[in-house]
Amino acid sequence: MPGGPWPLTADRDADGVLTLGGVRVTDLARDHGTPLWVVDEHDLRERCRRYLAGFPGAEVTYASKAWPTVGVLQLVDEEGLWIDVASGGELHSALVAGVAPERIILHGNNKSEVELDQALEAGVGRIVVDSFVELERLERLAAARDTTAAVWLRITPGIDAHTHEYVRTGHDDAKFGFTLSLGLADDALAAALPLEHVAVVGIHAHIGSQIFGTDPFIANAEVTLDLLARWRDEHGIVLSELNLGGGMGIRYTHEDHPVEVARYGKAVLEAVEERCAAIDYPRPTVFVEPGRAIVGPSTVTLYRVGTIKPLPGLTTWVSVDGGMSDNIRPALYDAEHEVALANRRSDAEPRAVTVVGKHCESGDLVREHAPLPGDLAIDDLLVVAATGAYTEAMASNYNRLPRPAAVLVRDGTVRELIRRETYDDLVRRDVPVR
Numbered sequence: 407m408p409g410g411p412w413p414l415t416a417d418r419d420a421d422g423v424l425t426l427g428g429v430r431v432t433d434l435a436r437d438h439g440t441p442l443w444v445v446d447e448h449d450l451r452e453r454c455r456r457y458l459a460g461f462p463g464a465e466v467t468y469a470s471k472a473w474p475t476v477g478v479l480q481l482v483d484e485e486g487l488w489i490d491v492a493s494g495g496e497l498h499s500a501l502v503a504g505v506a507p508e509r510i511i512l513h514g515n516n517k518s519e520v521e522l523d524q525a526l527e528a529g530v531g532r533i534v535v536d537s538f539v540e541l542e543r544l545e546r547l548a549a550a551r552d553t554t555a556a557v558w559l560r561i562t563p564g565i566d567a568h569t570h571e572y573v574r575t576g577h578d579d580a581k582f583g584f585t586l587s588l589g590l591a592d593d594a595l596a597a598a599l600p601l602e603h604v605a606v607v608g609i610h611a612h613i614g615s616q617i618f619g620t621d622p623f624i625a626n627a628e629v630t631l632d633l634l635a636r637w638r639d640e641h642g643i644v645l646s647e648l649n650l651g652g653g654m655g656i657r658y659t660h661e662d663h664p665v666e667v668a669r670y671g672k673a674v675l676e677a678v679e680e681r682c683a684a685i686d687y688p689r690p691t692v693f694v695e696p697g698r699a700i701v702g703p704s705t706v707t708l709y710r711v712g713t714i715k716p717l718p719g720l721t722t723w724v725s726v727d728g729g730m731s732d733n734i735r736p737a738l739y740d741a742e743h744e745v746a747l748a749n750r751r752s753d754a755e756p757r758a759v760t761v762v763g764k765h766c767e768s769g770d771l772v773r774e775h776a777p778l779p780g781d782l783a784i785d786d787l788l789v790v791a792a793t794g795a796y797t798e799a800m801a802s803n804y805n806r807l808p809r810p811a812a813v814l815v816r817d818g819t820v821r822e823l824i825r826r827e828t829y830d831d832l833v834r835r836d837v838p839v840r
């Protein structure tokens with residue numbers, strides 16, 4: 407069990423029961439029910455530390471969209487990462503978590519005036535400007551508050567990272583940012599420079615997510631630094647902050663081989679160093695913005711098997727008590743998360759089964775062709791790897807399933823991070839018409 411896509415403290419006890427943070431998953435299922443997100447606190451903190459160590463001299467920002475739960479934000483904040491938020495709701499969560507506003511960065515391709523004003527009122531550290539109209543809005547709102555907004559211009563650098571179409575952002579024809587090749591980045595700077603209440607202090611370019619190599623990140627650094635040098639030459643301004651976004655991939659299965667953060671950091675920082683020397687540009691403060699790589703690997707989902715339907719010559723369908731409402735990723739991105747038997751050891755020959763959820767939809771997949779022991783039985787517990795990022799964050803109440811609880815485990819102790827939703831929660835916002 408140790409290694410692979412599993413959290414750092416994953417182990418098996420003498421009975422073959424999976425333990426996380428020294429806690430048996432059978433105890434977690436008994437006390438907290440299933441489905442259950444189990445967060446390995448040591449793993450989560452360690453990922454933060456490895457990023458800080460891997461990017462010396464840079465600033466590391468947690469892209470909170472991956473999992474903006476208050477407890478998670480607090481742990482990441484304690485480890486010294488900045489927090490980026492992509493909506494008023496994420497901003498509110500970060501403020502409730504007690505994150506210092508000056509260490510919060512606001513993103514979004516369509517921030518409302520209310521969200522922008524909320525950010526100005528809170529005094530967030532940076533606002534990433536995504537459009538021309540946002541420059542106007544920000545100038546007006548900041549003037550009304552008699553303040554100046556420190557902004558980064560979001561650049562679309564024309565880098566086509568080879569990842570799922572839905573999580574690519576750096577190519578020219580994207581909804582985000584100012585497209586460099588079309589001259590929009592230059593126009594944005596020209597529009598921003600005369601503004602009295604908007605101070606451009608840097609640029610931002612995020613090229614996509616679940617990317618495995620270092621080359622696209624290096625290319626991003628080079629393209630953005632060249633832009634900074636050109637702006638220096640053309641406008642006489644030297645911007646001192648460069649945010650290269652997030653996007654390094656993680657292991658969801660044994661077949662995934664992402665680059666270690668130490669090598670990723672070294673490659674990016676060396677590329678920055680070399681390019682700065684080549685263009686004679688003072689080294690800007692580099693920001694990186696990982697989301698998935700911080701919270702993804704720390705967490706697993708525990709499910710209980712409810713039915714098993716073997717179809718001779720066809721598929722064996724194994725249904726668990728959650729599904730696309732707590733992890734939409736397989737349905738949305740064809741994502742594959744490794745699955746294992748968690749509550750006991752089995753020496754039975756593995757056979758390929760398809761693990762599905764309990765929703766009224768055939769796309770409700772947990773994992774197709776999962777090699778699970780041939781003696782898999784009803785009431786067994788299954789554990790799904792690397793479910794900390796973009797699962798709870800994208801959860802729904804489809805079929806009115808209450809959303810699962812989340813617990814934090816560490817050194818044999820368990821703390822609740824999110825309480826399980828109740829049926830009353832499900833109807834709380836409904837307004838009866840009779």
Ligand code: LLP
Binds near residue numbers: 652696796
């Ligand atoms: N910065 C910006 C501006 C972003 O848009 C994102 C992710 C990140 C940073 C963090 O990227 P990460 O390090 O997590 O790859 N729901 C999809 C992923 C969507 C990513 C959205 N933006 C998934 O489950 O794969």
